[in-house]
Amino acid sequence: MSEIYDIGYRHYDGPRLGRGHTVLALTAHSLRGVFGLGRPARSKIVPFALAGIMLLPAIVTVAMMALIGQRGMEYSGFAVVMQAVVAIFLAAQAPTVVAPDLRHRVLPLYLSRPLTIVEYVGAKVAAMTVAVFALVATPLVVMYLGELVVDMPGPPATGEFLGSLLMALVLAVLLSAFGLALASFTPRRGLGVASVITVYLLSSASVPLLYGMMVNTGNDAIAPWAWVLNPFWLVDSVQSWLFGTPPHSIESAAYPSGAGSTAFLLVLIAVGLGALALRYRKAAAQ
Amino acid sequence: MHILATEGLTKRFPTVTAVDQLTVAVEPGVTGLVGANGAGKSTLIKMLLGLLPPSGGRARVLDLDIVSQGAEIRRFVGYMPEHESLPPDVSATELVVHLARMSGLPRVAARERAADVLRHVGLAEERYRPIGGYSTGMKQRVKLAQALVHDPKLIFLDEPTNGLDPRGRDEMLTLIRRIGTEFGISVLVTSHLLGELERVCDHVIVIDGGRLLRSSAIGEFTQATQTVTVEVDEGLDDLAERLTAGGQTVSPQGRMLVVKVLGPETYDAVRDAAADLGLCLIRLEQNRHRIEDVFREEASTRV
Numbered sequence: 001m002s003e004i005y006d007i008g009y010r011h012y013d014g015p016r017l018g019r020g021h022t023v024l025a026l027t028a029h030s031l032r033g034v035f036g037l038g039r040p041a042r043s044k045i046v047p048f049a050l051a052g053i054m055l056l057p058a059i060v061t062v063a064m065m066a067l068i069g070q071r072g073m074e075y076s077g078f079a080v081v082m083q084a085v086v087a088i089f090l091a092a093q094a095p096t097v098v099a100p101d102l103r104h105r106v107l108p109l110y111l112s113r114p115l116t117i118v119e120y121v122g123a124k125v126a127a128m129t130v131a132v133f134a135l136v137a138t139p140l141v142v143m144y145l146g147e148l149v150v151d152m153p154g155p156p157a158t159g160e161f162l163g164s165l166l167m168a169l170v171l172a173v174l175l176s177a178f179g180l181a182l183a184s185f186t187p188r189r190g191l192g193v194a195s196v197i198t199v200y201l202l203s204s205a206s207v208p209l210l211y212g213m214m215v216n217t218g219n220d221a222i223a224p225w226a227w228v229l230n231p232f233w234l235v236d237s238v239q240s241w242l243f244g245t246p247p248h249s250i251e252s253a254a255y256p257s258g259a260g261s262t263a264f265l266l267v268l269i270a271v272g273l274g275a276l277a278l279r280y281r282k283a284a285a286q
Numbered sequence: 287m288h289i290l291a292t293e294g295l296t297k298r299f300p301t302v303t304a305v306d307q308l309t310v311a312v313e314p315g316v317t318g319l320v321g322a323n324g325a326g327k328s329t330l331i332k333m334l335l336g337l338l339p340p341s342g343g344r345a346r347v348l349d350l351d352i353v354s355q356g357a358e359i360r361r362f363v364g365y366m367p368e369h370e371s372l373p374p375d376v377s378a379t380e381l382v383v384h385l386a387r388m389s390g391l392p393r394v395a396a397r398e399r400a401a402d403v404l405r406h407v408g409l410a411e412e413r414y415r416p417i418g419g420y421s422t423g424m425k426q427r428v429k430l431a432q433a434l435v436h437d438p439k440l441i442f443l444d445e446p447t448n449g450l451d452p453r454g455r456d457e458m459l460t461l462i463r464r465i466g467t468e469f470g471i472s473v474l475v476t477s478h479l480l481g482e483l484e485r486v487c488d489h490v491i492v493i494d495g496g497r498l499l500r501s502s503a504i505g506e507f508t509q510a511t512q513t514v515t516v517e518v519d520e521g522l523d524d525l526a527e528r529l530t531a532g533g534q535t536v537s538p539q540g541r542m543l544v545v546k547v548l549g550p551e552t553y554d555a556v557r558d559a560a561a562d563l564g565l566c567l568i569r570l571e572q573n574r575h576r577i578e579d580v581f582r583e584e585a586s587t588r589v
Binding site for chain 2: 008009010011012014015016017018021022025026029038039040100101104105106108109110111112113114115116284285
C-alpha cells in the first residue's frame with residue numbers, strides 16, 4: 001500500500017470550461033438519472049423494464065417478417081399503439097429529473113455557479129427528450145434493421161421509417177415539456193408520478209368518449225378535433241398530414257386539418273415550456 | 287485591495303426593505319457578517335452572487351460588477367447556503383464531482399478536486415455512502431466542500447454552524463479559519479452570534495434591519511467591553527469586596543460575579559483574591575459577546 005502524505009491545500013490552475021460544456025454535462029447527468037445509471041439497482045428496474053416492453057412488439061414484428069413474410073406493426077403507428085407504456089415511462093421518470101433538486105433545495109447550489117436558470121431547465125428538457133426519443137426510436141430502428149436483414153419483397157419502407165423517427169422526436173419534445181412541467185409543480189415524487197399519469201389517463205380516456213358523443217349528436221365537423229386532446233393522437237395527426245400515413249385513431253376515424261393540429265401541437269409545446277419557465281423563475285428567486 | 291465593496295446597496299421587497307443603503311468594504315481574509323435573523327444577511331449574499339438584482343446602489347465582488355458580471359463572479363466564488371440543500375440519494379463524492387463539473391472543471395480534474403476537498407473538510411470513507419444517512423455535521427461539511435471544490439477566490443458561508451453541537455461548531459470554526467489562512471481563500475461568514483466569529487475573523491461587520499451598524503477589525507470589538515465571569519463555591523460577597531478594593535469593576539450576577547477586564551492584571555487579581563480568601567474557584571470564564579451587546583452599546587452611544 002502506498003502511504004498518504006498530507007500535502008496541504010492545493011490550488012487549481014487548470015482549465016475552467018465554458019457554459020456549453022456545463023450544460024452538456026448536466027444533460028448527460030440528468031439522462032443517466034432517467035435510466036437510473038449510477039444509482040442503486042432498484043432505480044434501473046422501472047426504466048429498463050419499460051424499455052424492454054417497448055422492444056417486444058418490434059421483436060415480434062421482425063420475427064413475423066422472417067417466418068411468415070408478413071409485416072406486423074407499421075412504423076407510423078408504433079407510438080400510438082404503445083402509448084400507455086410511453087406514458088408510464090414519462091410519469092415514472094420525469095419526476096426523477098426535476099423533483100429532487102426542487103424538493104431538497106439543491107437548486108441554489110447550481111445557481112451559485114455560472115449556470116443560468118434557463119440553461120438548467122434547458123438541460124433537463126433536453127435530457128428527458130432524449131430519453132423518451134430513445135424509448136420510442138430504439139424499437140423502430142430494430143424493426144427497420146430487421147426489415148433490411150429479412151429482405152422483404154418490395155422496397156423497404158424507408159420513408160415511413162424516417163418520418164416516424166422525426167415524429168418520435170416531436171412527441172418526445174411535447175411529452176418532456178409537459179411531463180417535466182407537471183412534475184415540477186408537484187415536487188414530491190409520488191405526487192409527480194400520480195399527476196402525470198392522471199393527466200394522461202384523462203386525455204386518453206376522454207378522447208374516444210368525446211369523439212363518440214359529438215358524432216352521435218351530429219357535430220361531425222368538430223368531432224375530429226377530439227383526437228388532438230391526446231398527445232399521441234395529436235402527433236399522429238400531424239404525421240398523417242406531413243407524410244400521408246393512415247390515421248391510427250380508433251377505427252381509423254378522420255383527423256382534423258393537419259395545419260390546425262400542427263398549430264395546436266406547437267402551442268402545447270410552448271405552454272409546457274412556459275409553465276416550466278414560470279415555475280423555475282419562482283424557484284430561482286427563493 | 288478590496289475583495290468586495292458595496293455602495294449604497296439597497297434591496298426592497300414589496301413589504302420589507304431587506305438591505306438598506308449599505309456601504310461597506312471588505313479586505314482579504316476572514317470577515318464575519320453578524321446580524322439577528324432577518325437582518326438581511328442572506329439577501330446581501332444573494333445580491334453579491336449576482337442572483338438578486340439590487341433595488342439601488344452598486345456593488346463589486348472581486349472587482350466585478352454584480353449586475354452585469356454575475357456569471358463571471360460565480361465562476362470564482364463559492365457559496366454555502368444556510369438551509370439544507372443536499373439530495374439524500376447520492377453520495378457526497380458523486381454530488382461534489384457533479385457540482386465541480388457545473389463550475390466548469392473537466393471530468394478528471396473534478397474527480398481529483400472533489401477527493402481533495404472532501405479530505406480537507408474531514409469526510410473519510412463515509413463520502414461514498416448516500417448523503418441521506420449523514421449527521422448534521424457531515425452534511426455541513428459536504429455543503430462546505432461543494433463551495434470549495436472549484437478553488438474559488440472567495441467563499442460566502444451562510445450560517446455554517448447552524449444546528450451543530452458544540453464540538454461540531456468548534457471543528458467548523460477551525461476549518462473556516464484554515465480556509466482563510468492556510469488555503470488562502472477569503473471568507474465572508476455570517477452568524478447571529480458575534481462570540482463565535484470572534485475566534486475566526488479578522489474583521490466583523492454588524493448589520494441590523496439591513497443597515498450597517500458597525501464595521502471594524504476584530505480587536506476593536508473584543509477590547510471594548512471584555513468581561514470575565516467568576517463563580518466560587520461560597521464567599522462571593524467577600525470576593526467582590528476584595529476585588530472592588532483592588533480597583534476592579536465588579537457586578538454581581540446571581541451566584542456569579544462579572545468582572546471588567548482592564549488588562550492581564552485583572553486575571554491575576556481574581557486568582558490572588560480567591561487564593562488569599564481560600565475560596566473554591568469553580569469557574570473563570572471569558573465572556574463571549576453576543577450580538578445583543580453590540581446593539582445595546584450602539585444604542586447607548588447614539589442616545
